[in-house]
Amino acid sequence: MTVAMATSQPGSRPHDKYDRLVAAAQALQKLKVSVAHPCDTASLGAVFEAVDLGLIEPILVGPQARIKSVAETLGRDLSDIRIVDAAHSHASAAAAVDLVRSGQAEALMKGSLHTDELMGAVVRRDAGLRTARRISHCFIMDVPGHDRPLVITDAAINIAPTLEDKVHIVQNAIDLARALQVDPVRVAILSAMETVNPKVPSTIEAAALCKMADRGQITGGILDGPLALDNAIDLGAAKIKNIQSPVAGQATVLVVPDLEAGNMLAKSLTFLADADAAGIVLGARVPIILTSRADSTITRLASCAVASLFANTQRGKLAMPEV
Numbered sequence: 001m002t003v004a005m006a007t008s009q010p011g012s013r014p015h016d017k018y019d020r021l022v023a024a025a026q027a028l029q030k031l032k033v034s035v036a037h038p039c040d041t042a043s044l045g046a047v048f049e050a051v052d053l054g055l056i057e058p059i060l061v062g063p064q065a066r067i068k069s070v071a072e073t074l075g076r077d078l079s080d081i082r083i084v085d086a087a088h089s090h091a092s093a094a095a096a097v098d099l100v101r102s103g104q105a106e107a108l109m110k111g112s113l114h115t116d117e118l119m120g121a122v123v124r125r126d127a128g129l130r131t132a133r134r135i136s137h138c139f140i141m142d143v144p145g146h147d148r149p150l151v152i153t154d155a156a157i158n159i160a161p162t163l164e165d166k167v168h169i170v171q172n173a174i175d176l177a178r179a180l181q182v183d184p185v186r187v188a189i190l191s192a193m194e195t196v197n198p199k200v201p202s203t204i205e206a207a208a209l210c211k212m213a214d215r216g217q218i219t220g221g222i223l224d225g226p227l228a229l230d231n232a233i234d235l236g237a238a239k240i241k242n243i244q245s246p247v248a249g250q251a252t253v254l255v256v257p258d259l260e261a262g263n264m265l266a267k268s269l270t271f272l273a274d275a276d277a278a279g280i281v282l283g284a285r286v287p288i289i290l291t292s293r294a295d296s297t298i299t300r301l302a303s304c305a306v307a308s309l310f311a312n313t314q315r316g317k318l319a320m321p322e323v
Helices: 003-007 016-026 043-054 064-074 088-099 115-122 164-180 201-214 228-233 235-240 258-270 296-314
Strands: 031-036 056-062 082-085 105-108 136-141 152-153 186-190 223-227 254-257 274-283
Touching: 016 136, 016 274, 016 296, 031 088, 031 296, 043 056, 043 064, 043 296, 056 064, 056 088, 056 105, 056 115, 064 082, 082 088, 088 105, 088 115, 105 115, 105 296, 136 164, 136 258, 136 296, 152 258, 152 274, 164 201, 164 254, 164 274, 164 296, 186 201, 186 228, 201 223, 201 254, 223 228, 228 235, 228 254, 258 274, 274 296
Parallel strands: 031 056, 031 105, 056 082, 152 254, 186 223, 186 254
Antiparallel strands: 136 152, 136 274
């Protein structure tokens, strides 16, 4: 099955950026994914979609009878897929994490349980997947009319990140962009303005992050900020304000001041600009695929593809130290 066959529908807009991500992931070895509690048609259907395209090799974790019942509803055969029986959603989350800790899976995928349940198992200090990095979320946005995917972080996990938190958030996003073969990685630290204003804390943090990058405390990307959204992504807006910067107008990564700003930005692009938003959590020992029942097929596949591309960069490397 080709990507075009899987994602294109009559009358729908093209998803060239996501299609390229899926095609790149198809060229890699299948990602071994521990799927926590795939007990409804949306979550289990997403697994089958990724399997059909050769993106993942799943291990399904949850109540075996329920999983088999959902598979029957979907008309799918589970004979070639491993199932780890777990009594309920909390047990599913814990068992799915254990599969990663034991080296049997190299990514984690959310099923039909609450995100808080899954992340609770991930961040357990005794048996979770924590590392020295702070965990953060990235949206990889496919925006119609924009020539490149946009990475927005963090719009889902860190509510009011400190400057120290933002160092990790930025580094996670840079590592992701590099895994997606973005070169160079241009990072815009967003605020409401492009000048440092002592009355606006996000502008001071933006300036500090840029200086930390100058000193090698953040690596792999080119940072600039504070930048307002318009002059971060639009060359014309940057020229009007006479901003001389290798990032302004060309940013690939948009780092928001806090979760509220990120959530509004991502949802504005989704509902007003018809953008799609693939999601992934980074900073744990493995990438974590967060899908929603409301996600389109191509968005779910793109999330799996992004996780596969990121995991591929980690193969053969020493894992980040645990904490």
